[in-house]
Structure formats: C-alpha cells, structure tokens
Amino acid sequence: MSQEETEGERLAELAKRRGYFFGASGAYGGAAGFYTFGPQGASLKSNVEDAWRERFTVQEGNFEVEAPTIMPEPVFEASGHLDGFDDMLVECPQCGESHRADHLIEDETSIEEAETLPIPEVEDLIEEHEIQCPACGAHLSGEPVDDFNLMFETNIGPGSSTPGYLRPETAQGIFVEFPRIKEYARNSLPFGVTQIGRAYRNEISPRKSIVRTREFTQAELEQFVDPERDEPDLESVRDVEVTLYPATEQERDGGGYVETTVGAAVEEGIVGDAWVGYFLGVAQEWYERIGVDVDRFRFRQHLPGERAHYAADCWDAESEVDGDWIEIAGFAYRGDYDLSKHDEYGDDEFTIFRQFDEPKEVEEAVVEPDMSVLGPEFGGAAGDVKAALEDLAERDPSAFEGDVVEVEIDGETHEVDADVANFRIEERTVSGEHITPHVIEPSFGVDRTVYTLLAHAYERDEVDGEARSFLSLSPEVAPTDVGVFPLVSNVERLVERAEGIVDDLRTAGFSVVYDDSGSIGRRYRRQDEVGTPFCVTVDRDGLEGDGPDTVTIRERDTARQVRVPVSDLVDELRAVESGDRPFDDLVDAYELVAPGADG
Ligand code: GAP
Numbered sequence: 001m002s003q004e005e006t007e008g009e010r011l012a013e014l015a016k017r018r019g020y021f022f023g024a025s026g027a028y029g030g031a032a033g034f035y036t037f038g039p040q041g042a043s044l045k046s047n048v049e050d051a052w053r054e055r056f057t058v059q060e061g062n063f064e065v066e067a068p069t070i071m072p073e074p075v076f077e078a079s080g081h082l083d084g085f086d087d088m089l090v091e092c093p094q095c096g097e098s099h100r101a102d103h104l105i106e107d108e109t110s111i112e113e114a115e116t117l118p119i120p121e122v123e124d125l126i127e128e129h130e131i132q133c134p135a136c137g138a139h140l141s142g143e144p145v146d147d148f149n150l151m152f153e154t155n156i157g158p159g160s161s162t163p164g165y166l167r168p169e170t171a172q173g174i175f176v177e178f179p180r181i182k183e184y185a186r187n188s189l190p191f192g193v194t195q196i197g198r199a200y201r202n203e204i205s206p207r208k209s210i211v212r213t214r215e216f217t218q219a220e221l222e223q224f225v226d227p228e229r230d231e232p233d234l235e236s237v238r239d240v241e242v243t244l245y246p247a248t249e250q251e252r253d254g255g256g257y258v259e260t261t262v263g264a265a266v267e268e269g270i271v272g273d274a275w276v277g278y279f280l281g282v283a284q285e286w287y288e289r290i291g292v293d294v295d296r297f298r299f300r301q302h303l304p305g306e307r308a309h310y311a312a313d314c315w316d317a318e319s320e321v322d323g324d325w326i327e328i329a330g331f332a333y334r335g336d337y338d339l340s341k342h343d344e345y346g347d348d349e350f351t352i353f354r355q356f357d358e359p360k361e362v363e364e365a366v367v368e369p370d371m372s373v374l375g376p377e378f379g380g381a382a383g384d385v386k387a388a389l390e391d392l393a394e395r396d397p398s399a400f401e402g403d404v405v406e407v408e409i410d411g412e413t414h415e416v417d418a419d420v421a422n423f424r425i426e427e428r429t430v431s432g433e434h435i436t437p438h439v440i441e442p443s444f445g446v447d448r449t450v451y452t453l454l455a456h457a458y459e460r461d462e463v464d465g466e467a468r469s470f471l472s473l474s475p476e477v478a479p480t481d482v483g484v485f486p487l488v489s490n491v492e493r494l495v496e497r498a499e500g501i502v503d504d505l506r507t508a509g510f511s512v513v514y515d516d517s518g519s520i521g522r523r524y525r526r527q528d529e530v531g532t533p534f535c536v537t538v539d540r541d542g543l544e545g546d547g548p549d550t551v552t553i554r555e556r557d558t559a560r561q562v563r564v565p566v567s568d569l570v571d572e573l574r575a576v577e578s579g580d581r582p583f584d585d586l587v588d589a590y591e592l593v594a595p596g597a598d599g
Contacts, residue, residue, distance in 0.1 A: 367400075
C-alpha cells in the first residue's frame, strides 16, 4: 500500500475486494453514479437502516410509511422541485463533458459553498481563475453556466400524456399522504412520519464513489408540529455535547467552531429552533453509537444563500474523510412550506384541526345572495358570482358597506346590489380552527453514512509481529456478527462441532460466517478486514479436556482470546455483542488464551 494512497482510494479498493460496494453494470461498461452494494455492503447498509429505524421510528413513537418512488408531475410543481431543484452546469466546448460549475470553483479556488453564488458571478470566477475542463484541459472561460434540473423524468403509462418523475427526496411521498396519515395520528399533533427508501438525482458529476450518486437511499423523518404549542423533549438531550459551525462563524474572519451542549445552543439562540436542537442531539448520540468518530464530525449551519427553496433554517451533519467535509444528513426547518403548497395544488386538505382550550365566540361575515335576482341577471355565471361574494365577505367585509358590491371574475368586474348580496355579521361559537402544521425534517443519507463508517473504522496495527488492517465497526452495524472456524479442517470432530455451533448461533439470531480454508491466522485477518467483531475457534484442546467442551472467542480490535464453555457461548456472545458486557469481563472470568496460540 503506497504512502500517497488517500482514505477514499483505500476505501474504494477495500470495498471492491471485500464486497462492500462497486460500480454497477460493469459488464456493460458501467453507468456513472450507480453502485451495487455487495454481500458485506448490503448487510452493513441494512444494519444502518435498522439502527436508524430503531432510534428514529420506534423510540420516537413515529409512523413508518413506504410510498412509490415515481410520482406524477403536479406533485413536483407543488413542491417546487420542477422550478427550483437545479444545479449549475457548464459544458466543455472541446470534449463535451458536463461539470458542476460551483464544484469547479471550489476545487480551483479557496471559495467554499460556491452553490450560494449567482450564475453571472460563477461565470466571472471561471474566467478570472482561468478554470479548465478537468477531463481534457480546455479552457471554460466564456462558456455559459446554466441551471440544470436534477430530476429524472419518465412517462407514466404508454404515451407522453402523463409525465412523472423519480422522486428526488423521499419526503414528498410523506407530504402528499398527509391527509390520510393524520387520520392514523387521530388528527392530533405532534407526530412524526418516517420513510427509508431510494431517491434519484441526475447529478451533473457524480463523484467520490457512493458519496454523490444518481440513485441513493435516504432515511427521512418529517416531524409535524403545532408551532405555537408543541415542544420537543429537549431535556433528554440537554447535556449532549456538539460541535457547531454556525453561519455567523463561517462568515466571520477567523471564525471557528462552537463547542457546546444542545441545551446551551438552544437557550443561547445558536440553534434557533428547539425541535432542530433536539434532533441534533438525538443524531449526535446515534452517530456516536453506530461508530462515527465524533472528532471527525460537526454540525454546520447553511449559509443564507445555500438553503433549499423550502428551508427557513438548516444544519448539516458533516463527517470528515480525506480532509474533506461530507454532508451526511440535513436538519431543516421546513415551516408550513410543503403542506401549504400541497393544500394549494392538491385536492385534499393539508391542515389539521386545532381545538381551543375553551370554545370562543367569533364574528363571522355571512352572505346569502338572492339567487332569484342573480340568476336572471348573470345567467350561467350566477354561481361564480355567488362564490366570489362569499370569498369577498371572508377577505374584506368592508367591501359590503356601500350600496353596490364589486366582484371580479376572470378579470371582469361585476356589480351586485348590496341588498341582493344579503350581507350580515353573525356571532358564532367555535371550538377550534384549522392550522397548517410546521415540519422539522431530519434527512439522513444512508450511503454516505456507510461511507463514513467504513472510513472512520479503518485501522492498522500489528498482531503477533505482523501488520494487519481491520475495520473496527460497531457490532450493531457490522455485516457479520461472528466468524466460526475449526482450527484444522481435516479433523472431522472439529468440523462437525464447528458446524453445530454455526447452526446454534444462527438459530439464536447471529449472522455467522463459517470458514475452514487457509491458516487460522489468515482466517482471522479476513474477518478483521471486513469488521467481524468476534471469531469463535473450535480446537482439540477444547474438546479433549476433562471438563465441559470449550471454544475460544476472539475480540477483533485487541485480538485477545478467551476460552469459554460451549454451553455459555450464545449468552456470552450476546452480552458482548450488545455491549451489555465488556470483553474485559470475559477476560476476567475465563482463561485468556496466549497470543500466537491461534497459529
Ligand atoms: N428531504 C431533504 C433532502 O433531501 P438533501 O440535503 O438534499 O435534503 C439529504 O438530502 C441527504 O441525502 C444528504 O444529507 C445526503 O446525505 C443524501 N444525499 C443527497 N444527495 C445525494 C447523492 N447524490 N448521493 C448520495 N447521497 C445523497
């Protein structure tokens, strides 16, 4: 392994060789931005999804849904993606390669977050810094920079009359179903809805293997709240320590991180919304639990020009790999943007009924137009005139103060006698009102989490005088729980016993790999390299003694081995795997096997 090899290169090599992930459809030349997760990777990824589901769905008491990945065009007209989900594209005049203009600027200058800049400024910077095409070296000065919409378009059914799009975020599948999901929540706020699933973005230049792809997995939570009444359980995360990089610090000369607690960050207004603060705390603990290195992790607030069209405020969780910061999750305050838009564009009601503490007396403007007059006067338009009068009464009761009321229909003004409109103010008792819930959205990228876990877990050391590399993955997410080996493969008794142990462990719910090929040392190294936390070896000593049969359990990170009775194996593995019992306890309780005894 050369000295110059970057973390990313080492990861890509390991990922391919050991079956974590690799470019998809390789037999046909591949397709940029699409990856297949191999046996190890698929298992690691689904363990990350399970860990996320356990924390953000089950522990939070939320509802999980699974919506389609293709949705009709009107959904994305309403959501704003059709108009505003763009990146800046510049094409090379020589080789035709497409590039993200903001990324070229970030790569070639000291400017960060260039996506916040307006297009003319980006064009000027390309010229000023004489930026060249990374593929062929041609100068890009003077080339136009255009907005490029990232959604993949398709047709629903034959023909082209019903355009649809592959969803660019799982979130819209939750928002459009709000009218039905609120029924399951008994029309009562707050409640959260989660979804883990594929999202698609036709990225201009996919890069860094699974970090920026065209098909990826998101784990999203839409927390619906009444902004005037609902508060999160901030107390439960008040003391969680976080590294924050607020927008003000990013903009200030010499600005830096704020090391604080979630409670202090919310109280001091560094994080403007308590719900966002709450989820930063939950996420910080969750990332730490699954194995993200907290010394290479921070929350960075979006700069004003960087925020998505729906977000009033947003913090990204970022992990460091190869000296670069990767956005692995976003925590956005989406306000009532999405539900208001779907309420406006869709046929259902995207509001919720908020009960008052006490019923209230309210004044209500009422019109009861005399249709026996409107009918003959306006003919077919009489219904529209009536609706316009009702609408006007609600919006502007003062319009009924004169003798004549004017309403506008399709740009044309119509006059109605005030006594025909029959306007009055009535007193009514109301028990509540319809409000549009606000949304706080923690949105996690599963692929980038997997990438971070692999990068942060990679370690090198020496065992028995030999260099080894291993993945110190947390047992909760490691693809395989236990490797089981007969010390030698030509002694039937050892093989049979090892196979029996494999069956027992699988029945107990462990994911197990059986391996009897090559030296025992090499078998350990193979499991170390894919991050298997424990290995069990069946040897003659364990089966031939006077007492009960024993096997050894080896801990990956320290390579220590203890000899335990086979009858205790499942319980002991369960205890150390879940973290209930540290391996040190086993070392205290059982015979430690001497280093090198494994051959
Ligand atoms: N619903 C909000 C939303 O989609 P986002 O910041 O665009 O927000 C959320 O995406 C997360 O999805 C990101 O933090 C990132 O981890 C992941 N993600 C976004 N684009 C990606 C891509 N092209 N490849 C892999 N992951 C991506």
